[in-house]
Amino acid sequence: MSVASASLDHAGRPDAALNTDALRADARREARGLLALLSPGLVLVFAVIIVPIGWLFWLSLFDESGELSAANYARFFEQASYIKTFVTTFKVAFTVTGACVLLGYPLAYMLSQLPRRAVSICLIFVILPFWTSVLVRTYAWLVILQRKGLVNTWLMDLGVIGQPLPLANNFASVVIGMTHIMLPFLVLPLYASMRTIDVDCLRAGMNLGASPAATFRQIFFPLSLPGLASGVVIVFVLCLGFFVTPALMGGGKVIMWAMRMEQTTSLYSNWGAGAALGVVLLAVTLALLGLFHRLLGARATGVWSER
Amino acid sequence: MLLSLAQSALPIGISGIDKRFGAVSILSDLSLDVAAGEFLTLLGPSGSGKTTLLMILAGFVRANAGSIKVGGEEIITMPPHKRNIGMVFQNYALFPHMNVFHNIAFPLKQRRVSTAETAERVERALDLVQLKGLGERRVDQLSGGQRQRVALARAIVFEPRIVLMDEPLSALDKSLREHMQIELRNLHRRLGMTTVYVTHDQREAITMSDRVAVMNAGRIEQIDQPEALYARPRTKFVAGFIGESNFIPVESRNGSVWYEDSKLRMTSAAPTAGRHLMVVRPEKLRLIAGEPIGDVNALPATVGEIIYQGDSFLCYATLKDGRQLTLRDYCRPDVLAKLPRPGEPITLGIDAQDVVLVADQ
Numbered sequence: 105m106s107v108a109s110a111s112l113d114h115a116g117r118p119d120a121a122l123n124t125d126a127l128r129a130d131a132r133r134e135a136r137g138l139l140a141l142l143s144p145g146l147v148l149v150f151a152v153i154i155v156p157i158g159w160l161f162w163l164s165l166f167d168e169s170g171e172l173s174a175a176n177y178a179r180f181f182e183q184a185s186y187i188k189t190f191v192t193t194f195k196v197a198f199t200v201t202g203a204c205v206l207l208g209y210p211l212a213y214m215l216s217q218l219p220r221r222a223v224s225i226c227l228i229f230v231i232l233p234f235w236t237s238v239l240v241r242t243y244a245w246l247v248i249l250q251r252k253g254l255v256n257t258w259l260m261d262l263g264v265i266g267q268p269l270p271l272a273n274n275f276a277s278v279v280i281g282m283t284h285i286m287l288p289f290l291v292l293p294l295y296a297s298m299r300t301i302d303v304d305c306l307r308a309g310m311n312l313g314a315s316p317a318a319t320f321r322q323i324f325f326p327l328s329l330p331g332l333a334s335g336v337v338i339v340f341v342l343c344l345g346f347f348v349t350p351a352l353m354g355g356g357k358v359i360m361w362a363m364r365m366e367q368t369t370s371l372y373s374n375w376g377a378g379a380a381l382g383v384v385l386l387a388v389t390l391a392l393l394g395l396f397h398r399l400l401g402a403r404a405t406g407v408w409s410e411r
Numbered sequence: 412m413l414l415s416l417a418q419s420a421l422p423i424g425i426s427g428i429d430k431r432f433g434a435v436s437i438l439s440d441l442s443l444d445v446a447a448g449e450f451l452t453l454l455g456p457s458g459s460g461k462t463t464l465l466m467i468l469a470g471f472v473r474a475n476a477g478s479i480k481v482g483g484e485e486i487i488t489m490p491p492h493k494r495n496i497g498m499v500f501q502n503y504a505l506f507p508h509m510n511v512f513h514n515i516a517f518p519l520k521q522r523r524v525s526t527a528e529t530a531e532r533v534e535r536a537l538d539l540v541q542l543k544g545l546g547e548r549r550v551d552q553l554s555g556g557q558r559q560r561v562a563l564a565r566a567i568v569f570e571p572r573i574v575l576m577d578e579p580l581s582a583l584d585k586s587l588r589e590h591m592q593i594e595l596r597n598l599h600r601r602l603g604m605t606t607v608y609v610t611h612d613q614r615e616a617i618t619m620s621d622r623v624a625v626m627n628a629g630r631i632e633q634i635d636q637p638e639a640l641y642a643r644p645r646t647k648f649v650a651g652f653i654g655e656s657n658f659i660p661v662e663s664r665n666g667s668v669w670y671e672d673s674k675l676r677m678t679s680a681a682p683t684a685g686r687h688l689m690v691v692r693p694e695k696l697r698l699i700a701g702e703p704i705g706d707v708n709a710l711p712a713t714v715g716e717i718i719y720q721g722d723s724f725l726c727y728a729t730l731k732d733g734r735q736l737t738l739r740d741y742c743r744p745d746v747l748a749k750l751p752r753p754g755e756p757i758t759l760g761i762d763a764q765d766v767v768l769v770a771d772q
Contacts, residue, residue: 304504313521
């Protein structure tokens with residue numbers, strides 16, 4: 105019988121041993137080939153990520169005189185201005201993220217409910233500013249908000265106010281400018297995740313007796329949380345390291361982390377201290393990402409009781 | 412047991428439903444009455460409007476005109492969440508962020524049912540669909556068949572007046588689908604809720620339903636009990652859509668019906684004069700050896716291919732006018748022994764009582 109002969113090799117051994125060595129060698133060959141194909145990517149990652157970050161870390165360990173010391177890190181605890189910068193950075197990041205959620209969620213929701221053709225037109229208006237230089241947009245806000253800017257001129261011409269309002273060069277103007285720039289980073293992932301919500305789930309909600317508002321609260325909103333979480337993380341992390349807008353809109357009054365880095369390296373030429381700032385920012389960002397992942401990632405993907 | 416739904420089952424009166432999307436008419440002047448406690452199936456090809464009708468019943472799609480009365484009460488403008496109609500969706504539409512218990516408890520929560528009663532009713536519903544003990548499972552941990560059962564439990568746990576099902580079994584594999592057909596039918600018999608079921612699977616419709624409404628191009632072609640639908644199709648579409656059919660052109664003149672030059676023997680009265688089609692199911696055609704005996708119509712033909720299919724065989728035969736017919740019979744030894752060879756002349760027999768005529772369109 106052909107079936108019987110196929111399962112035994114020439115020596116009459118059971119088929120479990122048939123060609124095992126050749127198959128194992130073949131698997132090794134395939135693994136080596138895949139590694140070879142992967143190597144350009146690995147080299148690139150090593151050269152542009154691992155080496156610079158390692159170098160940054162290395163630099164941060166030397167003080168101004170070139171001696172190995174922890175002085176650059178000790179400064180975080182000793183100098184009040186460092187701590188103030190740190191607090192400001194987080195305040196700005198939280199406020200901007202909050203503003204983006206308040207503005208972006210309704211926008212993304214509207215986009216998700218529009219017919220496809222209308223969406224592609226509306227998305228252009230979301231993405232268009234995205235393509236415009238950050239610098240240009242920031243100056244545009246300055247033109248609008250400054251002492252003799254559009255808003256103040258109009259309000260004074262209308263006689264609503266006698267003195268120009270302090271709209272530029274403060275915390276609020278930094279938040280306004282950054283929110284404008286960050287909004288697409290929240291809207292795009294949020295919209296993409298809202299699009300994947302099954303319309304039948306919402307229909308089922310209503311069919312089972314939930315009013316439209318209740319269906320939104322109990323079904324649509326929870327299902328949009330993963331997208332919201334990824335948008336929030338992107339915006340928050342980008343805010344932590346943001347430079348141009350706070351530097352221009354803050355008028356020197358709102359000092360964020362990245363601006364402190366710029367001062368340290370270009371003004372005082374203290375590369376060790378600047379590097380330490382970079383390392384701390386990186387560490388804080390990674391810690392936050394881990395925290396977000398644990399809080400939102402688990403919540404977004406897992407089951408949680410409604411009670 | 413859940414509370415018996417039999418007393419609370421309500422009839423549905425659908426009349427004059429019109430639905431257009433732009434210039435395209437989906438449903439035109441559609442009327443349909445569903446008796447209280449009836450299992451009615453809307454059967455039709457895709458695009459026939461059956462799902463649109465279901466969506467109008469559930470309140471997700473607004474009709475352009477018409478009336479839907481449930482137990483005499485007009486609901487055509489009532490929002491979906493107030494209709495109290497259970498629905499099983501094609502893709503189940505279970506809430507992925509809730510476990511099985513919370514999915515089934517959802518309609519009860521909306522109705523402010525107490526926690527204790529909710530737990531009890533969800534438990535009974537789970538029991539009814541044979542998912543006892545799976546309340547804490549996540550939806551993505553369930554198999555297709557289990558999801559189907561959860562969707563069913565969720566649709567009946569709040570004791571709705573009517574249950575709608577939109578091709579609920581189409582995502583299941585064949586054997587599970589056939590099993591669930593029987594289970595759904597039995598569940599309907601136990602609970603007695605008025606059910607409107609949508610499918611494009613004619614066998615499913617025939618297996619499960621009290622009555623089947625065959626839909627085509629936005630209209631109901633025929634509504635009947637499954638047996639009547641199969642044995643006495645009234646249009647060519649119904650005959651072609653339900654089961655297999657041979658169509659033979661015939662002509663009605665002077666009070667009798669003629670196939671070419673021979674007068675047809677039939678038990679029903681001849682239809683209006685003009686051209687018609689005779690509908691012959693493959694299993695109603697017989698191979699006749701020698702002279703036909705009794706009230707039989709005999710058609711001379713030539714044997715074509717014979718295809719063995721295990722329990723039965725298919726025999727293709729060509730009439731004198733070149734028309735090809737299909738004959739099906741069981742593989743019994745006596746039949747197989749007398750089977751003709753391809754190319755041989757044979758006589759095909761159709762009993763007079765099996766002659767069914769439809770309009771030739």
